[in-house]
Amino acid sequence: MNLQAPPKLTPREREILPFLLSGATRKEITVTLSVSPETIKIHVKNLLDKFGAITVRDAFTDLNNYQKFFGVGGLGFNQFNAHVDVVFELLRGRRDGLVARKTQIQAVNSPVDTITRRFLADEGQVRLSYPSQRVNRAQLPNENGGQVFQILLSPVIDVGETFELEEHIEFIGCFNPIHDHYLIRFDVPFSCRTMTYRFPKDDYPNDISYQMRLEMNQVKMQGVKETRNADGITLEFSEYEPGASVRVSWTYS
Missing domain, CATH: 2.60.40.3140 (Immunoglobulin-like)
Incomplete structure (x- = not known):
């Protein structure tokens, strides 16, 4: 697979990424992480900005590759x-x-x-x-x-x-x-x-x-x-x- 250089994500953004890839709603993420909806909204926007995307679909391949190789619960590459x-x-x-x-x-x-x-x-x-x-x-x-x-x-x-x-x-x-x-x-x-x-x-x-x-x-x-x-x-x-x-x-x- 063709890989792009991974952006620098915050710990919270890394925590949110698996939820986005699984199709979880903002409300579900809010409840699971015990964070306010507005805070989740800001984190999601910042995360997508780092991948040059507006929606998860726009950068799904790059998001999925990041999660697979570098993300929480992934293959553990640093x-x-x-x-x-x-x-x-x-x-x-x-x-x-x-x-x-x-x-x-x-x-x-x-x-x-x-x-x-x-x-x-x-x-x-x-x-x-x-x-x-x-x-x-x-x-x-x-x-x-x-x-x-x-x-x-x-x-x-x-x-x-x-x-x-x-x-x-x-x-x-x-x-x-x-x-x-x-x-x-x-x-x-x-x-x-x-x-x-x-x-x-x-x-x-x-x-x-x-x-x-x-x-x-x-x-x-x-x-x-x-x-x-x-x-x-x-x-x-x-x-x-x-x-x-x-x-x-x-x-x-």
């Missing part, structure tokens, strides 16, 4: 990525790789002070670096064969604020020189995501392919644009699905 840009490069020798990643992170309901990165690498080492002085990195004990890092932000990302996190990731001795893959899970709702995979022009794979997965199942997803060129493949995603991931594989003969 971050939104307006845009994610990932560039993966397999280096000569085929064992090492570099990733440059830029992520626009918006805090939705509460400040964001920590971001976790997990890398599943059976062998080799993963190194992270961050140009921003706002970022401190801490490596946690490995778990289930994975390397785990916590990204500590100071100052934190306040509610409604957007911060662009720039990351440089080194994979050292992590890849098989004959056949391997790079998998990324879509852990945070986004509006747009671009992923570019580059390979040495003088040592180009015999085959490059990708699979979309939803949980454990291979699926064909909407909103995916594929572009191939002389040095690799670019995938652009305009729709988000919870639990989705993309796996790009390459093979040398």
